[in-house]
Amino acid sequence: MTSRAAIAVFIGVLSLLGSGLGSAQSVFRAAPPAGPPPEPGPVDRMPDGKPDLSGNWSIAVSVGDIAAHIVRIDGEPVEAVDRAIPYTPVYARLRDEAESRMYEEPELHCYMSGVPSHMWRQGYSGAGLIIQQTEDYIVFLHEFQGSRRIVPLAERERVPDSIRLFMGDGIGRWEGDTLVIETTNLTGITWLDTSGNRHSDRLVVTERFTPINNDAYSYEATFVDPEAYTAPWTIAAPMTRGGDPNAEILEFACIEGNTDHLHYTEEVGGPSRIGPDIR
Amino acid sequence: MSGLDQKATAIGLVAAGLLVLLSAAEAQDFSPAKNRFGQPDFEGIWQVLDPAPHYDIEPHGARYGVPAGLGIIVDPADGRIPYTAAGLAKRDANRADLSADPIARCYKPGVPHIMYLPFPLQIVQSRNLVTINSEYVHNTRVIYLHRDDHFGEGEIDLWNGDSVGRFEGDSLVTDVFNFHPDVWLDRSGNHAGGPTLRVNERFTLIDPDTIRYEATLTDPENFTQPWTIRTYLYRHKDPSKRILEYECHAYAENSLGPPELPEAP
DSSP, rough: OHHHHHHHHHHHHHHHHHHHHGGGSSOOOOOOOSOOOOOOOOOOOOOTTOOOOHHHHHHHSSSOGGGGGGGOOOOOOGGGGOOOOOOOHHHHHHHHHHHGGGGGGGGGGGOOOOTTTGGGGGHHHHHOEEEESSSSSEEEEEGGGGGGGEESSSOOOOTTTTBBBTTEEEEEEEEEEEEEEEEEEEEOOOOSSSSSOOOOTTTTEEEEEEETTTEEEEEEEEEOOTBBBBBBBBEEEEEESSSSSTTOOOOOOOOOOOGGGGOOOGGGGGGGGGOOOOO | HHHHHHHHHHHHHHHHHHHHHHHOOOOOOOOOOOOTTBOOOOOEEOOOSSSSHHHHHSSSSOOBOOOOOOOOOSTTTTTOOOOOOHHHHHHHHHHHOGGGGGGGGGGOOTGGGGGGGSOOEEEEESSEEEEEEEBBBOEEEEEEESSSSOOOSSSSSSTTOOOEEETTEEEEEEEEBBBTTTBBTTSSSSOOSTOOEEEEEEEEEEEEEEEEEEHHHHHHHTTTSOOOEEEEEEEETTTTTTOOOOOHHHSSTTOOOOOOOOOOO
């Protein structure tokens, strides 16, 4: 089986695992991002007056190619034709080798997708991004890989540099009505999309969630990583509230059912990156 | 019933009565803070103090790598799981092959085991859902408050079950159903899972920093009667405490790490 075919099988299995159960449930469907831009309007607020993002959302970013959503490179707006991640030479080569490094794809190993790409995996599972918000924390839950981020909304000390986390160390703050989350201490393991766009463990991601109205926010993420990129770059996408306030995410039993990494035989370099069968 | 059995039963009943009184006394004096939805506020980072039940929920002496424990089963009074013959046979089979332990394979721990793992957990509340976010392999239990029924009749195998809940006075009570058959209760082969299991939990704050956690397990296939565990979750007070990651399956692979970088072109 080629690596690409194996990925396809894997994604198929994940889809079954993730959404096959959903038929009995209220399943989130992302609203199509097409149409006129959302009208400004009031937003639900927390008791402390900050916007309340609690609920179910989708962020319209392609799982397959994050570069399609680039709006600025080094702070300058870019045209559609110039949308390319400003890789350093080593990371440009790493990205070019993605096809022969599919055994490194994190999802194959049931890893959480990392920040920010776990935010838009609804295409796999049919379920949206669930946000829980208190005055102290904002929590992002996704059905895909059961990924989860718990972000404090107050300054605190970062974890030491030696601690690397799949979902990083995110700290949130408010700039007016915009929620800003800066995430550090990421791994160099996760991918930015399924086509093999990469980052190093020096990556710092700054996300901005700005309300337009209660059901529409604008989402931006800026990537700074001197090892992997020659300049900061930014993506933007609409963020839309799901229609069903009771949408649910189901259990995603990936580790419990994963056999896909066993397809990665020595010919494709798999065993050099894959450990003992833990089942 | 022999005289000795009667005596044991009487002692058991008295002990059970004392426990009821004790738990009533704990709950009486304390009225927990309420959140913005009027729910008793369980938010915080919590953890059991005693690692022993994670290894064996029944009374047990110490052995290599396992601390002794008095067990957490409060009913029946002997502190033992009231297995049926089939349930006991499965326990014995598990015990004969501890490599089948889901935790040894980095699988989801199941309910109630997730509550007494030696990992912290963070409880977060919204209007319609309570999440219990364990550090162990990013397991999040979502307890849905907007429905009181389950989908299907036990045909769906979920390692952590399907949890629905409601607030009863100042307690959070749940009904958990639709379990995978291979869920273990501890590292010693005790088990509870499968389509006929129901777990009914009760979370009660007995002071600002302590949750009394009780779970009653009912499954006619594996148990001769419903039985109940009780343990306590303590609030982490260190303001720097946070839920980190224990991505067990990633560490089990022998070469976790950033990619080997290519030569510069």
